[in-house]
Amino acid sequence: MIRAVPAAELAPTTWAHPVRARGLRVRAGRHLAVDGLDLSLGTGVHGLLGPNGAGKTTLMRALATVVRPAGGQLELLGRPVHERDGDLRTVRRAVGYLPQQFGYYPRFTVREFVEYLAWLKEMPKADIPGAAQRAIERTGLTDRADRRLKTLSGGMLRRAGIAQAIVNDPAVLLLDEPTVGLDPEQRLGFRELLRDVGTDSCVVVSTHLVEDVVAACTEVVLLHAGRLAWQGTPEELAAAGAAGHAGDSPAERGYATLLQQHRAERGTDA
Numbered sequence: 001m002i003r004a005v006p007a008a009e010l011a012p013t014t015w016a017h018p019v020r021a022r023g024l025r026v027r028a029g030r031h032l033a034v035d036g037l038d039l040s041l042g043t044g045v046h047g048l049l050g051p052n053g054a055g056k057t058t059l060m061r062a063l064a065t066v067v068r069p070a071g072g073q074l075e076l077l078g079r080p081v082h083e084r085d086g087d088l089r090t091v092r093r094a095v096g097y098l099p100q101q102f103g104y105y106p107r108f109t110v111r112e113f114v115e116y117l118a119w120l121k122e123m124p125k126a127d128i129p130g131a132a133q134r135a136i137e138r139t140g141l142t143d144r145a146d147r148r149l150k151t152l153s154g155g156m157l158r159r160a161g162i163a164q165a166i167v168n169d170p171a172v173l174l175l176d177e178p179t180v181g182l183d184p185e186q187r188l189g190f191r192e193l194l195r196d197v198g199t200d201s202c203v204v205v206s207t208h209l210v211e212d213v214v215a216a217c218t219e220v221v222l223l224h225a226g227r228l229a230w231q232g233t234p235e236e237l238a239a240a241g242a243a244g245h246a247g248d249s250p251a252e253r254g255y256a257t258l259l260q261q262h263r264a265e266r267g268t269d270a
Contacts, residue, residue, distance in 0.1 A: 017042050018172050018202035019063060023072035024082075026055070026062045026226075032070065033058035035226035045198035047213030047234075048206040049255060050223035056206045057100060059223070060176045063204065064097040077171055093122055096170035098161045100177050106150035110141055110160050113149055117164035135163040138196075140189055154181035162190070166197060173203045179212055191216035214238065214251045222258055229262035 019041040026034035033055040048056050061067045062074060065081055065088045074082045076091050104113055114132040123131060136145050139159045149157060158181045165173060179187050194216040197203055207213060213220055214234045222230040234251065241253030245260070 020075040025071035044218035045203040047217035054223040055226035094171040096165035098165040135167040139163040
């Protein structure tokens with residue numbers, strides 16, 4: 001049966017902030033990993049930084065609608081997803097997500113894997129082959145497209161994960177530690193891909209690599225203990241660095257300075 005598509009679904013829509021959180025609280029098991037977060041993200045590439053345990057992965061899982069918030073408000077593409085009866089299906093069609101560890105069928109080829117994820121995202125059947133081919137080309141996997149996933153190196157497998165995340169041309173792209181396993185040349189190509197996708201999408205990249213954030217992101221978000229510690233541009237991050245702080249670059253020193261300032265304001269060393 002052919003479904004009649006409402007005009008509202010066909011009309012182009014823009015949002016001042018594709019991602020918007022107010023007082024957001026998200027649990028990781030029994031632990032409140034995101035605690036009262038206020039955050040708005042627009043079009044561009046947003047680098048999510050913070051120490052281990054800051055709540056980065058839990059926030060990414062909430063943005064991907066993998067876990068529901070425990071409290072507060074979360075809107076994606078103008079739709080509330082914190083409500084129990086929220087329209088998650090519509091949101092998920094417009095989201096691309098690469099978790100730190102993703103499942104896959106080892107006997108699938110790269111092409112089969114990307115096409116399968118496109119199908120799960122409910123892309124029109126006729127569009128899937130072409131969309132999968134474009135995603136494979138953009139991630140530099142053209143010569144591996146018909147290789148089985150179980151034969152790929154860790155870096156190649158990570159690129160296949162990135163390909164499935166972008167196959168639907170998502171309005172919101174979420175990448176959790178995407179450069180793990182990528183060699184320096186591959187990381188340069190990945191940064192270029194981020195800049196390209198970020199021209200008309202909201203891209204959120206969670207990473208520990210400050211240099212990747214400075215090179216590819218238009219905005220930096222610093223989390224600490226599940227709350228927003230600082231938000232600004234890579235240039236402002238680098239300018240915040242204080243002499244004597246640890247770090248091999250101005251951006252790393254800026255990260256250390258801002259994190260220390262936030263801890264001092266909260267009266268905590270952790």
